[in-house]
Every structure is written in structure tokens, then in C-alpha cells.
Amino acid sequence: MSGFNPEMRTRAEKICSLYPQVRSALIPLCHLAQEQAGYLSEDLMEEIAEMVGVTPAEVYGTASFYDMLHTEPVGKYLVGVCTNIACLLQGGEELLEHAEAKLGVAPGGTTEDGMFTLEDMECIAHCNKAPALQVNYRFFGPVDEESFDELVDDLRAGRLVGDVPSHGTLIREERSAPIALSIDEVLAERALSDAAIAQRKAQVQS
Amino acid sequence: MADEITFILDGKELRAEPGELIIAAAERNGVYIPRFCYHPHMPSVGVCRMCLVEVKGPRGFALSPSCYLPVTPGMEVVTDSPKVKKAQNGVLEFLLVNHPLDCPVCDKGGECPLQDQVLSYGPGESRFVEEKRHFEKPIALSSLVYLDRERCIQCDRCTRFASEVALDPLIEFVGRGDHTEVATFPDHPFASYFSGNTVQICPVGALTAKPYRFKARPWDLDQSESTCTACSLGCRISVQSSRGEITRYLGVDSEAVNHSWLCDRGRFGYESTNSDHRIVKPLLQGRDGAFEVSWKEALSKVATLIHNAKKNATPVAFIGGAKFSNEGIYSFVKLAREAIGTGLIEARVEGDVSPSLIFGTNSATINQVMDSPLIVVSSQDLKEALPVLYLRLVEAKRAGARIVELSEIATEISKISERISISQLELAQYLEGKEIDSSRSEQLSKVLDELGKLESPSFVLGRASYGSNSNVVERISASLLSKVPNMSFLHVMGSANVRGAYEMGAVTGYSYGRVESDLPTHGANGVIDILELAASREILLFVLDEDLGSSTLPSDLVNRAFEMSTVVAVASLTSQVTNVADVVLPVVASGEYDGTTTNIEGRVTRISARITPKGLSQEPSVIANEIAREIGVDLGKYESSEIFQDIVANCLTFSNLTYNMLSSGRFADGVVVPLSSTEVSLKKRRKLDPVATPGLLSTEKVGPAITYIAEEDAKPFATEQNRRPSAVSLSPSVDVDINPSRPGLKRLVVEKPLYAPNSQLDASDAMKELASEAVAFVSPSAIDSNFEGSSIILTRDDGKRVEVGYAIDDSLREDVVKLRIGVNYDVLNIVDPLANATFVTLGDK
Amino acid sequence: MDENAERIVPKIVTSRIGLDGSHTLETYLATGGYSALRKALTSMTPEEIQAEVMTSNLLGRGGAGFEVGRKWSMLKNSPLRYLVVNGDESEPATFKDHMLIEGDPHQLVEGTIITAYAVGAARAFIYIRGEFALGLERVQRAIDEAYTYGALGRNIFGSGFSLDLVVHPGAGAYICGEETALIESLEGKRGYPRIKPPFFPAVIGLYGAPTIVNNVESMSNIPWIVNNGGAAFASLGIGRSTGTRIFALAGHVNRPGNYEVEMAKLTFRDLVYKPEYGGGMRMGRGVKAFIPGGVSAPWFGPDQLDLPLAQDDVAKAGSMLGSGSIVMMDDHTCMVRAAWRITKFFNRESCGQCTPCREGSGWIEKMMRRIETGAGRESDLDMLLDACDNIAPGLSWPPAQTTICVLGPSIPSSVVAGIRMFRDEFLIHIKEGGCPYGR
Ligand SMILES: Cc1cc2nc3c(=O)[nH]c(=O)nc-3n(C[C@H](O)[C@H](O)[C@H](O)COP(=O)(O)O)c2cc1C
Ligand code: SF4
Numbered sequence A: 001m002s003g004f005n006p007e008m009r010t011r012a013e014k015i016c017s018l019y020p021q022v023r024s025a026l027i028p029l030c031h032l033a034q035e036q037a038g039y040l041s042e043d044l045m046e047e048i049a050e051m052v053g054v055t056p057a058e059v060y061g062t063a064s065f066y067d068m069l070h071t072e073p074v075g076k077y078l079v080g081v082c083t084n085i086a087c088l089l090q091g092g093e094e095l096l097e098h099a100e101a102k103l104g105v106a107p108g109g110t111t112e113d114g115m116f117t118l119e120d121m122e123c124i125a126h127c128n129k130a131p132a133l134q135v136n137y138r139f140f141g142p143v144d145e146e147s148f149d150e151l152v153d154d155l156r157a158g159r160l161v162g163d164v165p166s167h168g169t170l171i172r173e174e175r176s177a178p179i180a181l182s183i184d185e186v187l188a189e190r191a192l193s194d195a196a197i198a199q200r201k202a203q204v205q206s
Numbered sequence B: 001m002a003d004e005i006t007f008i009l010d011g012k013e014l015r016a017e018p019g020e021l022i023i024a025a026a027e028r029n030g031v032y033i034p035r036f037c038y039h040p041h042m043p044s045v046g047v048c049r050m051c052l053v054e055v056k057g058p059r060g061f062a063l064s065p066s067c068y069l070p071v072t073p074g075m076e077v078v079t080d081s082p083k084v085k086k087a088q089n090g091v092l093e094f095l096l097v098n099h100p101l102d103c104p105v106c107d108k109g110g111e112c113p114l115q116d117q118v119l120s121y122g123p124g125e126s127r128f129v130e131e132k133r134h135f136e137k138p139i140a141l142s143s144l145v146y147l148d149r150e151r152c153i154q155c156d157r158c159t160r161f162a163s164e165v166a167l168d169p170l171i172e173f174v175g176r177g178d179h180t181e182v183a184t185f186p187d188h189p190f191a192s193y194f195s196g197n198t199v200q201i202c203p204v205g206a207l208t209a210k211p212y213r214f215k216a217r218p219w220d221l222d223q224s225e226s227t228c229t230a231c232s233l234g235c236r237i238s239v240q241s242s243r244g245e246i247t248r249y250l251g252v253d254s255e256a257v258n259h260s261w262l263c264d265r266g267r268f269g270y271e272s273t274n275s276d277h278r279i280v281k282p283l284l285q286g287r288d289g290a291f292e293v294s295w296k297e298a299l300s301k302v303a304t305l306i307h308n309a310k311k312n313a314t315p316v317a318f319i320g321g322a323k324f325s326n327e328g329i330y331s332f333v334k335l336a337r338e339a340i341g342t343g344l345i346e347a348r349v350e351g352d353v354s355p356s357l358i359f360g361t362n363s364a365t366i367n368q369v370m371d372s373p374l375i376v377v378s379s380q381d382l383k384e385a386l387p388v389l390y391l392r393l394v395e396a397k398r399a400g401a402r403i404v405e406l407s408e409i410a411t412e413i414s415k416i417s418e419r420i421s422i423s424q425l426e427l428a429q430y431l432e433g434k435e436i437d438s439s440r441s442e443q444l445s446k447v448l449d450e451l452g453k454l455e456s457p458s459f460v461l462g463r464a465s466y467g468s469n470s471n472v473v474e475r476i477s478a479s480l481l482s483k484v485p486n487m488s489f490l491h492v493m494g495s496a497n498v499r500g501a502y503e504m505g506a507v508t509g510y511s512y513g514r515v516e517s518d519l520p521t522h523g524a525n526g527v528i529d530i531l532e533l534a535a536s537r538e539i540l541l542f543v544l545d546e547d548l549g550s551s552t553l554p555s556d557l558v559n560r561a562f563e564m565s566t567v568v569a570v571a572s573l574t575s576q577v578t579n580v581a582d583v584v585l586p587v588v589a590s591g592e593y594d595g596t597t598t599n600i601e602g603r604v605t606r607i608s609a610r611i612t613p614k615g616l617s618q619e620p621s622v623i624a625n626e627i628a629r630e631i632g633v634d635l636g637k638y639e640s641s642e643i644f645q646d647i648v649a650n651c652l653t654f655s656n657l658t659y660n661m662l663s664s665g666r667f668a669d670g671v672v673v674p675l676s677s678t679e680v681s682l683k684k685r686r687k688l689d690p691v692a693t694p695g696l697l698s699t700e701k702v703g704p705a706i707t708y709i710a711e712e713d714a715k716p717f718a719t720e721q722n723r724r725p726s727a728v729s730l731s732p733s734v735d736v737d738i739n740p741s742r743p744g745l746k747r748l749v750v751e752k753p754l755y756a757p758n759s760q761l762d763a764s765d766a767m768k769e770l771a772s773e774a775v776a777f778v779s780p781s782a783i784d785s786n787f788e789g790s791s792i793i794l795t796r797d798d799g800k801r802v803e804v805g806y807a808i809d810d811s812l813r814e815d816v817v818k819l820r821i822g823v824n825y826d827v828l829n830i831v832d833p834l835a836n837a838t839f840v841t842l843g844d845k
Numbered sequence C: 001m002d003e004n005a006e007r008i009v010p011k012i013v014t015s016r017i018g019l020d021g022s023h024t025l026e027t028y029l030a031t032g033g034y035s036a037l038r039k040a041l042t043s044m045t046p047e048e049i050q051a052e053v054m055t056s057n058l059l060g061r062g063g064a065g066f067e068v069g070r071k072w073s074m075l076k077n078s079p080l081r082y083l084v085v086n087g088d089e090s091e092p093a094t095f096k097d098h099m100l101i102e103g104d105p106h107q108l109v110e111g112t113i114i115t116a117y118a119v120g121a122a123r124a125f126i127y128i129r130g131e132f133a134l135g136l137e138r139v140q141r142a143i144d145e146a147y148t149y150g151a152l153g154r155n156i157f158g159s160g161f162s163l164d165l166v167v168h169p170g171a172g173a174y175i176c177g178e179e180t181a182l183i184e185s186l187e188g189k190r191g192y193p194r195i196k197p198p199f200f201p202a203v204i205g206l207y208g209a210p211t212i213v214n215n216v217e218s219m220s221n222i223p224w225i226v227n228n229g230g231a232a233f234a235s236l237g238i239g240r241s242t243g244t245r246i247f248a249l250a251g252h253v254n255r256p257g258n259y260e261v262e263m264a265k266l267t268f269r270d271l272v273y274k275p276e277y278g279g280g281m282r283m284g285r286g287v288k289a290f291i292p293g294g295v296s297a298p299w300f301g302p303d304q305l306d307l308p309l310a311q312d313d314v315a316k317a318g319s320m321l322g323s324g325s326i327v328m329m330d331d332h333t334c335m336v337r338a339a340w341r342i343t344k345f346f347n348r349e350s351c352g353q354c355t356p357c358r359e360g361s362g363w364i365e366k367m368m369r370r371i372e373t374g375a376g377r378e379s380d381l382d383m384l385l386d387a388c389d390n391i392a393p394g395l396s397w398p399p400a401q402t403t404i405c406v407l408g409p410s411i412p413s414s415v416v417a418g419i420r421m422f423r424d425e426f427l428i429h430i431k432e433g434g435c436p437y438g439r
């Protein structure tokens, strides 16, 4: 068993306390799990399931809906080249082709050294810098063939460690403010939301 | 209904119930709207978009899902416009885009809602020429259910069933968009007691059941409607067969009982009927083991045994028969009481409550319980004992009922209820006036007050544990009745027709018709006494299709009884009993006989024969009659319909019932006895929707008992005579040694899981691997930290000890050990079946 | 236009963009930050704030353009209400919220707190697209700073009003921008849109409680409106299109970027060609077509360049301002390829609930790719239109739909526009067996 390590477990519990319904913490916990392991291992999904009160199948089902959550290992750097309309118009497809050649993998593939996973991405909202890409969700653009090669070389050489944490680390800023609601208020909110959820369910009862 | 509303459907003004969905209201009014994801017994999701109709809103008519919108007063709905037709056509074409169209090799081919609706509402041809989505071929979701993802149309039925109906969210959609597929968590199988229902409701051939895969084509199937006899709930089923073999059971949508669902043990139990574990010929025990004989030889041997017993004044006893039909058990009662003259006939092998409790209280119907705003349960875990009743509770809960569970251990019911942690012994004492701690006493008195205020208060009551006798249950009911006189009870019971066995007089002290009997019983009352008798002196013991070696009885006692007595086994499957019996008489199994059965509510329903009995096996009534004839007594009736007439004539509670009535549409869901004046049992059946349960309407021939349309004139309404049972006073013994004699002792709570192994489970290829070893669950603090190994020793004060595997259960009280029955039945020897409670100490090996 | 030319149009939401440390509390306070919150909490009732927002006629900036004040007034009464800010921005070629989130997170936080106060929310959540790692960090930092500063937490600014605000990361699914899918996602589930009715968030939203969902840019306007009054906001723009709005200009223009302009006063042409905005088409080429409001919107041709940037005018012309994204395509663009790529996007992002959207998007994408790569047939065009018609019956705008949410009927927009406007180009692909533009 290798679930959350103690530090991560503490952070995970803190995240759970931010929501009146603990299942809401599911996706943030998946990000946290990826921060620890780079991807969502089965052990981690099982631990998340236990923490948020659902079955592992529900964690898996939910996580698999989202592109950023990976239930199989990915490279240390996830390079996502945008090929959606704005980037397409500025050469995003060609950039992706170049990236494939440079990294030697097709979109979805991971380089043999486990350093890079290449992805064909939908719009990343960086269209004023088209063609744009993200490495572990840090923005780069506009990127041409040379700057792409340079970027890859820099990443390989560890020159961008401060800017681009390894895959999985999304939010380096941990919440410092405690929840202001008192325990009683949280419990009252939970009871109200429990009732509202039950009512919502009754709404679609046949 | 008084507050019905009107709306306009295709220009006609029609009625609907408030809150009724358009699709359901239309259907009741004769307009069938095509659908895939909608299922009448599941919350709607409105995703397949097949049921789109035009509904008038503030901005004119718009396409809306009729399975999602409730009818509102004056609502205008159009179901047959070109716009609607085009939308339906479009949805069907889209569904076929990625569908493999492998109908010829698909189990569902011929009864497939996709196939059928394409024919009725769909495009003439597919315009799709692109490459289809590909998945690797069928994968096992569990040992019972297989998934072919290419055929899946993402209707969310199976996943919704698992999460919303069964509360087992073990299968989920994974992926997104057109990559969505159904999956389990890696290496966590879809281990649900109810998994077979997902196969039943899959509108395509994506989910298949292992026991049925490739066994038959729908057009080869014959069916009869019948009643499941795997437990005493009496779910309605369609028994389907092909070429003389049973091929599957499907749940029939009975409003009264199962709402179309079945548990897997019931659904796949027919495998044992087909298995080679069947006893197909009479057997006699010889020096070198059993040998096959003719019926003539076997019967004459039995007659000789009876004659000798009579001559030597050897007691003759009958144990079992609770799985037989009413007619079967009735015939054996006649054989025992009238032809042989013994009062030793006892069907309550699981030690169910005394007849005075059943005869002296009003039974609640399942619907009466489910319709109540407050449902109170004190019994063993209902999910294990009566699985489909658990589904009904989940449904009631979703509809807003409050469920209160009175149990000292957490059960599956706890998940949907407020649990007051109290043992039945404590509850009995509390009700009798003994003080308990203030917080629980406050909770309990509130619940009882609320119950008392209900118009028809009911209580779900059964023995919480096989570790104590049933006296405690009688004490609880007696006290409850004195507090809430109009309380009725839904009694949680063991074998399928045990309730019928009470009415038929297969209980010591009574004969059929609830009449007390003074035939000799040698002082025995109940199955334990009879076995003790058999262990103490020679008797002639008939075992009526009961696997005594795999029951909640102590195996020591059973073995001693077998050693001393001459055993005649009437059996359908090989078991420990048939191995030791002197004579074995082959009896029919589920699917092979006609008759009636009685469920826990007292609901009498039809059982139908679908196939001819295996080998030389015979119906129990025939066996009883032949034995009687062999000893010179003519019991008269052979046909089950004739025997039923006899039952009606002799049992007041059954008066006015006819066999035909129970075979007809109106009463196909059975009639509850004793008949009540309000006739709650007559809730009308929903019209059969071929998409809700594919395979019922599509099946070619309709067997003898099944009919969805026929009406019957007979009215089984109450008469003065049969409305109320004769008053029987409850006089349980109060407060005898129920507390531990010294500190440190732990009380045993014995639980029987759904997959408790027995000869029937052994004979089912698909299910036998689901049985597990017996386990003792203990609280963490009850276990010494230096215990080694994975098993512990349970020791009784009288020195009796057993070894059993154990597991820690955080939710358990320190003074309780929960023993879950499993393959190694020997551990039950630790239970003192006559005691009010069994206490043990825990020890290391 | 002339008298307006003299008027100085304020930067309402982008005033700090480009300032040093625009995302820090320090800069924010130095530029008047949190004065609106102070004003709101100490001198205004929730009803007064709602009235100002109603007066402003601020139209939602998330896509549907629904009046923010009216939405607030529809919030069902309940002891439990929530506010959820939609920062999922994933509509292709839209990048304005991205800028606001990273560039001025305190303004977003302040707008959120004021709104929570105005609508009586028990708690507020800001749902931010998972791919905005820096944005998530910045908003989290801003929230923490706001707590320390006393703008969040218990008894804010001594007013007696308390609020907890939680930033919630998405995880990569376009559909989670749809408000009910966003709520499901925030509940820890697959991002499946709910059926409306009955699940209008203002009636049954997060955890079943009445919930307001507003876009990041919508929220960012609130502090200014509170400080300057709804009337001042409404005095900008024309008719129902009041205030300023950020347009995210992308594609073949010389200066792609976010431009906050007064609504309805400029035309698309102004935005594309004026030197302070787009600065003209790349390499001086002509406009072949443009997408006026995110890829869900039907395309316009050069004829529509002179339409004003006003919600109703664009709607009347058969499209929408939608998410505020404008994509320019020059006369060297392969329209089949452009339409195909947009279809591919929808196919990848369909949540998969509704048959027409799930299966239709895949089918249409395959047909489009076949045509683009030269394997199309002439009959494919009618088949495409008919498949589209089965998702959005009538192929009109605003669309009718056979699906739960509007992602479904957005699929046809570009395909239908492409075929209607550039049928010849489709036919060339089919007849010549490939793309005339060399791909
Ligand atoms: C498919 C789809 C995607 C959407 N994506 C977004 C989005 O990324 N951001 C957003 O603010 N609104 C998005 N919306 C609109 C929201 O559903 C909702 O209308 C909006 O958040 C309301 O905020 P507003 O009233 O402030 O505009 C989307 C709608 C649909 C149908
Ligand atoms: S239209 Fe598409 S995205 Fe929207 S709910 Fe249906 S399947 Fe999902």
C-alpha cells in the first residue's frame, strides 16, 4: 500500500475540511495525489475514495472524465500543444508535428526516458500567444520550432525547475486561511445541504 | 384518484396523477413513447433522448424528454408530429453509428429494445460508413456478469441500478464523450447481490449473465410466470426454458413484491435444477453404499419402515418441507397426521417463531410497510435474509420514508437508516419496563410514539441472530401490541414457504387450518426437540428436502440424530442427508412443479411448472400420497389444483380462494391471507413495458400460468370468518438468563449471509464460488494484541469450543462477537439453539 | 460617433492589467481596491446592491448574456444559498477570464464577496479551470490575503457579515464551464450537465440549494458598479448592451489580444483594424470569415464586419457575442479544415450523456475529416446537414435542440455555416480529392 504520505495526508484532510460535503474534495484530492505520485495510482484512488466516502469505482469513474487526471503514469513533463482554432490558424498543427518529431512520440505517448508525454490539446486560453503550449500547465507562446527545441532542451537540462514543477504539482500555493465558520455552523450547513440533496434526489424519483 | 389532473396529449384531454411523468401518463393512456434510459423503477436521467416529445412552453413547442418532465395541469404534449418522428429517427441512427450490429451472435437478438425500436421508429438504413468504435471483446465484470462494450448505448441503466437502486456503486461510467464505457475499479469485481438485474434491464446485449450466455435464442424460449422460492419474500418471476432445460429467470414487475427486481441467488438458483447434483432416481442404502431402485421398491421399503415403527412404537417424525409448495407440505401433513398418526412434523428448520405469534398478530404487507412514513426494523440484516426487501427499503428511503433500525450491530440497513444501538434482548426488556440509559430510552420512546400515531403502524420483525432462540421476538411483539394495539408485523422468516407451513399445520402442536392438534409429539416442540429425540432413541425420520448439514442447526446434534435413526430423505439434490439416508426419494426442483406458495406477508401466489421433472423425480404431494397408499391409506388428491381445493376447504384463512383465480391477471400477484377487508394486496399491475424488462413479451409461447390480460370474476374479499385470525394469546416467557453470568463473556450474534453455502449453492456453477468461510467479527478492543494467526477459539462456559477465522470490525461493541456463517458449518456447534443467548470467551489458538 | 470620440471610456475591469504586481494586495489597495466592498458592507443593504446591478443592466459575460441583476433576483428563497464563480473559461479562442484571473485576482475576489453579500450566500466558490495553474495560485494567494486583510472570514470590516470563499480547481473538461456541469463537478462528480427544468441553479443548484453561477468577468465588474453606481455603468454602451466588455481577438490579426471597449459603440471592423486594437489583418490579407463569439457561434462573413459589438444586433444577424471571443480568418484559410477542427473539439468535449451529441459529434467529425482529406462525396454535404439537423432541429439560431445542454446544438454552428457560406470550397475538396490549400 502506498497511499498519501503523511504530509500529503495532512494536506488532503485540510482540503476535505473546506467543503460542506466532503465528496466535493474529490477532484482537488486527485490533483494532490498527482502531485505526490505524478499520476493517480490505484492505491491513491482507494485512499481518496475512503476519505470522501465513495467507492474506488466512483473515484475512477469521476477522475477518468477529466483530461488532467491520469490513471496511468505519464512523463515528468506533460507537453500539451494547442491545435484548436486560434492556434491552428497560426500553425499549431505544424508545431505539434514538429513536437512529435523532436520527442519521437505521437500524441498520448511518453518518451522512453519517461521525461515527456506529448498531448494534442484543446484551447488553453493563450490565443494571443498562438501557437501556444503548456508544460505541466505552465504557459509558453508563441512557440516556433526553434523555441520548442530550446524549451525541450532546457527542461531536459533542468534549467526550468523553478518555473515548471514536475507533473502533478498544480497549485504550489497552499491555502493558509482557516475556514471562518465554526464547527457548529459547518454542521448546520452540512445538515441543510444533506436535506437539499435528498430533496433533489426525490425530484427525479420515478 | 381524487386529485388527478388533466393534460392534453396529441389533442386529447387525458388524466394523469400529480407528479406523474409524461411518458408514464401517456403509456397508461395507451400512447407508448419509445425509450431506452427510462425505467419505471429507477430515477430518470433523461439522457438517451429517445423519448423526446413536443411540450408547449412559454416560447412555443419544444422537444423535451417525456421521461423527465412531470405532467402539469393543462400541459400540451405532442408525441406524433413530424418533428418528434425526425428526432426519434435521428437518435436511433446515432445509436447505430457505433453499434456493432452483431445481432445474429448476440444473446439479446430477438428480444432487443434497440432492434425492436429501430424497426418501429427508426431509419430504414444506416448512412454511416466510417470506422466504428472498437473495444476488446466481452470482459467479466464479475463471476456472473459479462460486458460487451461495443454494444453499450450508454443508457446509464446498469450504473444507475448499481448506485441508486442497489446502493452498490461498483460499476461506473469511465471516460468521456464517445469514449464512455462501463467499468469496475481495476480488480474490484461488480460484487453485488443484485448484479443480475443489470443484465435484465440492459436494453441491448451489452450485459450478459454467465449462466445464460449462448444458451438459447429468445424465439426458442417458453415461459411461465411463477414465484421464486429462494427466500420467503416470494418475488414474482418468469421461468423461461428451452428444450426441456430452464434457461433463465427474469423478475416480473409485481407492484406488491419485487418491482421487477431479483437477487442473484434467486435469479441464478435454477442452475441447481439443471445440475448433475440432482437426485434422479430413488436410492436405497446397501452395504456398499446407495443403489438405485424403482419407485415401487423404494415405496415398499418406506412402507415397511413405517409398519415396523408402528409395531415397535418407534416415533415417526418429519423435518423440513418449507421449500415445498402449500400443496406439497399439506400432503405431507396429511400423511403424517392422518395416515401415520404422528404429531411430529416440523417445517421450521431455521427455528422460526412460534405459531402463536404468526396466528395471533396481524401481518403487515410489504407495501403497507413501504408506504409508511416511518419504517422500524428489528431483525437480522435484511439484505442478507430478504435481499429484495432491502431494495424496497432503499426505494422507500429515496421516496422520503424515515427508516429506524433497532440493532446492536451495524448492518447494510444501517446505511439507509437511523440506527439505535440496542440488542433484541435489551429491547424486549425495555419494552417490558426495564430502565435503559436515558439517551436510547428517549430515542426509542419517540419512535414508538410516532409509530403509535400512524394510521396503520407496522413493524419489521425477525430474529436478529441465530445465536438465540426466538422467544425474544415473541416478547417484543407482545409488548409492542400492548403499547400499540393496532400494530401489524412483517415477519422476517427463513425458508420460502415457511409461512405456508404454519397454515398447513407443519408445525408441532398445530394441524392445518390453525387448529391445535393433540397427536403425540413425545414432548417435542420444534426441530431441536425432534433432533434431540432422534439422538436419544431410534426414530424413523423423514427429511423433506432440507439440507440439515448446512443449516443453522448445530451439526453435532444433526449427526447424532442421523446415527441413531432411520432416515428417509425426500430430496432433490445430493447432500449430507442423502449420503446417510436409508432411503432417498427424488423430489422435483424449482421450475418443475405447479402449486401455490405463501410468503412472509401471507401472500399466496402461484408456482408454475415450466419443464418436466428430471429423471424419476416426483412432486412432494405425489410422494406423500404414494407412501400413504402403500400403507393402506388413500389421501385422495393428486393434482395440485385439487389439493388446493382441499386446502381451501380445510383452512379458514384460505377460504374463497381458487386456483384459477391465482393464475389470472388480476390476482397474478397473489392474494394475502388472512384476507383483510381493505384488500391492500390488490394494487394493480403496471402494463408490461418490453423495454423495462426485455425478454418477457418477446418470448414466444406463454406458459400455462402466465397471463397478463385475463380477468377473473372471483372476489377474494374478506368475509367475517376469514378476516381475522382466531385470537391466540402471546405468552412468551420473560427474562430468563439473558445476561452474561460473569463479566468478560461476549454474546454471539450469528448472521447468515445470502451466499450461505448449501447443497443448492454447491449445485450452481456460477454461484458456488461466492460462498466463503465462516468468520468471527470482533471489536478491536476484544482482541488481545498478542493474538497470533488468523483464527481464534470461541469457548462456551460449559467447555464447548470451536476455532474460526476472525476479522476486526470497528463498528462492533466490545461485548458482542458477530459470527458469520460460511462453508465450515461446524462452527455453529458453539451456538446453544435453545438458549436465550449464547455467551463465549475469545482465546488465542 | 464624434461626440463620443472625445469621451474617455473608463477601463472597468482591466484598469490594473499591465501594472507591476497587479495581482498583489499591495497594488490592489493602492489603486482603490476593496473600497467597493467597504462601501457595500458598511453603507448598502443587499437589496440596494441588487438594485444598482439591475440598473447597470450588466449582461453576463460567460456566454449566454443573461442580465446579472435579473438572475440574482430569481434566486429562490432558502436558508442555504451558494455563489459559484465560473472561471472555467475553455471556449476556444476565449482568453479574457484567464487574464483577469491571473492579472487581477483581488478584483475578482472583491466582486465575489460583494455578490455573496448581495445574494445572501452562505459560502462562495470560485471554480477555476484546472489548466490555469498560475491563476489558481494567484487566486488562492489573493483569498489568503483577503482573509488577513479582513475582507473575508468572520465579521468582514466589522460589518457583521461573514463569508468563506474557496477556490476550486477543475481538471480538464470543457463541459464544466456549463453551469450545471460545473456544479456537478464541484460536487465531486463527472461533469454532466443537469436537465433544465427543473435544475435551474437559482432554484436547485449546488447540493440542491439555490445557487448563483456567474462568470469571472461578470464578477469583476461588480466593484466598479458598486463604487460608481449602476447608472454610470448603464450610461456606457447602447440599449441593452451597457458598460464595457472585453473582447478576445484572435486568429489572423496583427495584434491578437484582449481589448476592453465600450459596448455597442465599435464595430467588428473597428476592433480588427484600429491600430490600438487588432491593427488589421495579418499580411494585409482580406477577411474570409470570422467567428463572432466563441466557436459555438455561427460564423460571419466580411459583410457583417460593420455590425456593432452589441448583443442584440449580433443576435439579430444570426449569431452571438457569446464568450466575447472573435476569431478572424483570412482569405488563405481552409474553411473545411477550420470547421473540422471545431467539430473535433466538440467531439472530444461532449460529456457523452446525450445520444445525439455523443454519437453525432463523432460521426460529423469523421465525415468532416474525410472531406478535408479528400475522401468525401457530394452526398456527404446533405448528410452532414441532416445529421446536424438531428442535433439542432431546424438549423436556425438560436438553435432548437434534442440534447440536454447547448453543447449539442453548438456542434452544427461551424459545419452549417461552413457549408452554407463556402459550399464551393467543400466541393473542391470532394472533387479534387484534397485540400486546395495544400494540406
Ligand atoms: C458548453 C458550455 C460551456 C460554457 N463554458 C463557460 C465558461 O467556460 N465560462 C463561463 O463563464 N460560462 C460558460 N458557459 C455559460 C455558463 O453556463 C453560464 O451561463 C455562465 O457561467 C453564467 O455566468 P454569467 O451570467 O455571468 O455569464 C458555458 C455554457 C455552455 C453551454
Ligand atoms: S448536449 Fe452533449 S455536452 Fe451537453 S449534456 Fe448532452 S452530451 Fe453532454
Ligand code: FES
Pocket (backbone or CB within 6 Å): B034, B035, B036, B037, B038, B045, B046, B047, B048, B049, B050, B051, B052, B065, B066, B067, B068
Ligand atoms: S431520455 Fe427519456 S427514455 Fe431516455
